[in-house]
Amino acid sequence: xxxxxxxxxxxxxxxxxxxxxxxxxxxxxxxxxxCMSPVTYPLIWTQMHLIGVRSxxxxxxxxxxxxxTLAVQAYDQLAGMGLEEHLGVLINISVVKELGPVLxxxxxxxxxxxxxxxxxxxxxxxxxxxxxxxxxxxxxxYLAAPRVVACLxxxxxxxxxxxxxxxxxxxFVSVIHLGINSRAYWSFSASGVELWGVSIGVVKGFxxxxxxxxxxxxxxxxxxxxxxxxxxACTEAFVASFISILALDFALAVIFKAIYSTFWPxxxxx
Amino acid sequence: xxxxxxxxxxxxxxxxxxxxxxxVTKIFGGKVVLENVSLAIxxxxxxxxxxxxxxxxxxxxxxxxxxxxxxxxxxxxxxxxIDNLGESxxxxxxxxxxxxxxxxxxxxxxxxxxxxxxxxxxxSRITNWAQVEDLVKAxxxxxxxxxxxxxxxxxxxxxxxxxxxxxxxxxxxxxVVLYDEPTTGLDPIHSDVxxxxxxxxxxxxxxxxxIVTHDMTMxxxxxxxxxxxxxxxxxxxxxxxYIRNHPHPTVQQFIKGQVSEDDLAVLRMxxxxxxxxxxxxxxx
Numbered sequence: 001x002x003x004x005x006x007x008x009x010x011x012x013x014x015x016x017x018x019x020x021x022x023x024x025x026x027x028x029x030x031x032x033x034x035c036m037s038p039v040t041y042p043l044i045w046t047q048m049h050l051i052g053v054r055s056x057x058x059x060x061x062x063x064x065x066x067x068x069t070l071a072v073q074a075y076d077q078l079a080g081m082g083l084e085e086h087l088g089v090l091i092n093i094s095v096v097k098e099l100g101p102v103l104x105x106x107x108x109x110x111x112x113x114x115x116x117x118x119x120x121x122x123x124x125x126x127x128x129x130x131x132x133x134x135x136x137x138x139x140x141x142y143l144a145a146p147r148v149v150a151c152l153x154x155x156x157x158x159x160x161x162x163x164x165x166x167x168x169x170x171x172f173v174s175v176i177h178l179g180i181n182s183r184a185y186w187s188f189s190a191s192g193v194e195l196w197g198v199s200i201g202v203v204k205g206f207x208x209x210x211x212x213x214x215x216x217x218x219x220x221x222x223x224x225x226x227x228x229x230x231x232x233a234c235t236e237a238f239v240a241s242f243i244s245i246l247a248l249d250f251a252l253a254v255i256f257k258a259i260y261s262t263f264w265p266x267x268x269x270x
Numbered sequence: 271x272x273x274x275x276x277x278x279x280x281x282x283x284x285x286x287x288x289x290x291x292x293x294v295t296k297i298f299g300g301k302v303v304l305e306n307v308s309l310a311i312x313x314x315x316x317x318x319x320x321x322x323x324x325x326x327x328x329x330x331x332x333x334x335x336x337x338x339x340x341x342x343x344x345x346x347x348x349x350x351x352i353d354n355l356g357e358s359x360x361x362x363x364x365x366x367x368x369x370x371x372x373x374x375x376x377x378x379x380x381x382x383x384x385x386x387x388x389x390x391x392x393x394s395r396i397t398n399w400a401q402v403e404d405l406v407k408a409x410x411x412x413x414x415x416x417x418x419x420x421x422x423x424x425x426x427x428x429x430x431x432x433x434x435x436x437x438x439x440x441x442x443x444x445x446v447v448l449y450d451e452p453t454t455g456l457d458p459i460h461s462d463v464x465x466x467x468x469x470x471x472x473x474x475x476x477x478x479x480x481i482v483t484h485d486m487t488m489x490x491x492x493x494x495x496x497x498x499x500x501x502x503x504x505x506x507x508x509x510x511x512y513i514r515n516h517p518h519p520t521v522q523q524f525i526k527g528q529v530s531e532d533d534l535a536v537l538r539m540x541x542x543x544x545x546x547x548x549x550x551x552x553x554x
Contacts, residue, residue, distance in 0.1 A: 039395075123377075130337050131375035135389040135442075136364040138357060142392075 030145035043146040052154030063162030067169030085184040089192030095166035104162035105208035109241035113216040117237040120220025121230040144217040155209030212241040294343030321499035327482040368439030368447040374431040376423040409437040429460035
């Protein structure tokens with residue numbers, strides 16, 4: 001009996017993974033086709049406004065607080081060793097490489113992921129997705145692809161906004177509030193932060209954007225009946241997106257570190 | 271299978287069949303919802319599927335357009351097997367269909383005009399906007415809602431939503447229109463408006479209609495043929511007179527809207543209202 005239950009759960013899990021993988025593949029293929037077809041540009045444009053433009057304030061606020069908090073937390077440790085002028089490099093590397101991208105993506109998973117799942121989930125339970133299919137239109141192409149493309153293209157830009165505000169927030173607390181010399185702050189920052197660090201932070205945005213969009217759309221497309229079903233789908237979408245962002249961040253950190261170790265030293269030879 | 275003999279006669283006449291189900295079985299989570307159902311829908315006729323709630327009517331109608339795929343059995347449209355087609359091929363077939371969903375399934379974020387234009391935009395490139403406006407106006411006039419072009423679904427009543435959904439369903443001039451409970455939630459007058467619209471579509475456009483309902487007034491009014499579904503099986507199939515006089519007790523009980531002896535026995539066993547324990551009004 002117990003073995004049967006475990007087996008059934010395992011089969012269910014494998015089925016779910018299979019369904020998600022197929023959905024993700026279909027969404028990415030449809031997104032690629034959407035990019036090639038000008039007819040779908042208005043749909044993508046609308047989603048870019050809803051997903052991207054309206055997320056700018058919340059992402060900027062997140063970034064600013066990350067930078068300010070880092071300054072407050074790190075100052076005492078560095079000042080104890082007489083290295084307070086190095087505060088800028090610590091804040092800015094942390095913001096552009098890790099905290100800016102990850103926290104901006106988590107904020108987007110909450111703001112956009114929840115909204116996408118709720119919208120598509122409601123469409124699912126009110127048969128609007130079936131209505132799209134009944135009119136001979138692929139709902140993944142019409143509903144999921146524009147959202148995936150919008151998240152893919154705009155998450156990196158939103159991360160740049162978060163980075164920028166993190167840097168400004170860190171500067172404000174370090175120089176204006178804690179009284180660190182401005183010239184030293186920027187000169188240490190410039191020597192420590194490389195283009196590579198900024199780039200990997202932004203590149204992570206493409207992966208985070210696709211992950212949160214595909215997961216949120218999938219949860220919306222497969223949500224169960226009723227208000228409870230939609231609510232549960234939203235919660236699951238956020239948790240799954242959050243874990244995916246952290247897992248992707250780790251995987252990308254390992255990959256980028258390997259690439260950096262292999263190729264970046266060659267830069268000096270060029 | 272316990273299938274009505276009249277139904278088999280209908281299936282043998284293949285010349286005018288537009289859609290056919292052959293031995294379709296559908297199982298959800300171990301529960302058999304449709305069991306070995308065979309059915310042929312005649313071109314240009316109105317077929318009404320009746321049956322109690324939860325008997326598989328909606329599942330049946332969704333199989334006709336392959337929104338659901340059967341576990342076993344086959345679905346044909348114009349002698350072409352469609353249940354095994356990929357979604358992209360199915361989407362071409364689905365342009366021959368219109369589907370009126372139970373709740374209308376209008377897109378909340380789109381206006382009435384944009385809802386009606388949705389299938390047109392998806393399947394043709396609009397170049398002449400004046401012509402499109404005339405088309406939307408004509409479709410809305412057909413359902414008696416000309417002037418509602420700029421309304422949003424949230425601003426419409428239940429009956430108006432169903433009529434807009436019907437205008438959208440016929441936007442591509444489909445050969446067949448499927449109606450899922452078109453009168454549910456409507457008052458008798460608006461139900462009759464929907465019935466008249468279905469008759470008008472058949473008369474003026476010659477569309478084939480399949481209607482799922484438990485509204486017997488509508489069924490008698492619009493049906494060329496009535497099929498009764500019970501526990502996932504067809505138990506009666508024929509014209510209105512045939513159904514009215516059908517000997518099967520379940521059919522008679524359903525069309526007359528009578529509670530069964532079994533249900534009455536359950537009610538008797540559950541005690542009287544006066545015996546029920548009520549909490550006092552000031553119970554905290």
